[in-house]
Amino acid sequence: MTTHSFEDTEDFARRADEADALRSFRDAFHFPPGTDGKPLVYLAGNSLGLQPKNAARYVQEELEDWARFGVEGHHHGRHPWLHYHELVTEQAARLVGAKPQEVVVMNTLTVNLHLMMVSFYRPTKTRFKILVEGGAFPSDQYAVASQARFHGYDPREAILELKPRPGEETLRTEDILATLDQHGHEVALVMLGSVNYLTGQAFDIPAITKTAHAKGCFVGFDLAHGAGNLKLALHDDGPDFAVWCSYKYLNGGPGALAGVFVHERHARSKDIPRFEGWWGHDKATRFQMGPTFDPLPGAEGWQLSNPPILQLAALRASFELFDQAGMEALRAKSEKLTGYLEFLLEKLPPGFVRIITPRDVKQRGAQLSLRFKGEAQGMLKRLSDAGIICDFRKPDIIRAAPAPLYCSFTDVYRFVRTLEAHARD
């Protein structure tokens, strides 16, 4: 299906859904009902993914094992808690295109971002800057600024922000690379989103990593909007680290456990500075309770605490679905679904809405960010009254993200028809 073969009809959307090999995954999720009892059109999976139906069962199993076994559940539960986090390691690795040893599921996103910066932001007098995208998610901005201050630098000098050209809304890869060419020698760490939360722009991870490494910088990516959305290849692309949360496209539930990738090249660097905790200690000797930290090789060596099993249980339900669908197929569907959204939006009355997300599919994921001529917040309310959930970011942006695991072409069609009704008001 190319963009040329899309049609602006409900019948077309229905046929596209029938032809969709992934359509049955929709039934694996709880859809919140709208006021009319019909399932909502849920385009906010970039904010909080829906609940997989198996999540409750998996959490319940661990509650039962806790009741039945108490502390013995660490060894004798159906899925012994001692190794429970390993149940999601291979799946997490497949999701981000990494080797299992390069990933671990732990903590929450901003915590992981700080832990990674402890290891990979190591400023010197001549090289102390952090290159970030202007308008990064606030938590990321606070994290990099506070790290700079922690090392004794003024964030106004230490943080270098990439800005779009005047009159443009997203960054050009050539400008990012040119900035690195010019300033790379002063940059200790390049820390970018993989998809910007606001504009929906996906950055070119391999090109940025290659150029930054050639300049001697460490490189990290925040995959909050990339994991479960883009087809990622972290091992081959080679950034030093990446972090992500699991409650957006990954459907792990509110405050779900987050993930970390540390490239294999750092797997055995015992001298890398890091904050240490007992769960990062060598498994073979952890329970000897010795005084000296001996890190596990790979990403697991950055673990601090024994992990929250109930949260991991919920995440397993989602990761199983990703494994069954496969990122390749999901991404292929996602390009069509978001392409269909773009196609329909372009047919609305001129000037009513503007798509600020890049038109190049390689530079975006599922989300399109829309600027409205009228009042976007009022529009959001009208959409929600019509059973359609997206989200609003000040001052005038509505973000709509058809998540390919559970959204349909008919959902996209309904969304745009509702917008159209208001465009003509």
Ligand SMILES: *Cc1c(COP(=O)(O)O)cnc(C)c1O
């Ligand atoms: C969602 C998001 C966060 C949220 O951080 P938490 O630590 O999970 O609360 C941070 N950064 C980015 C880029 C995000 O998209």
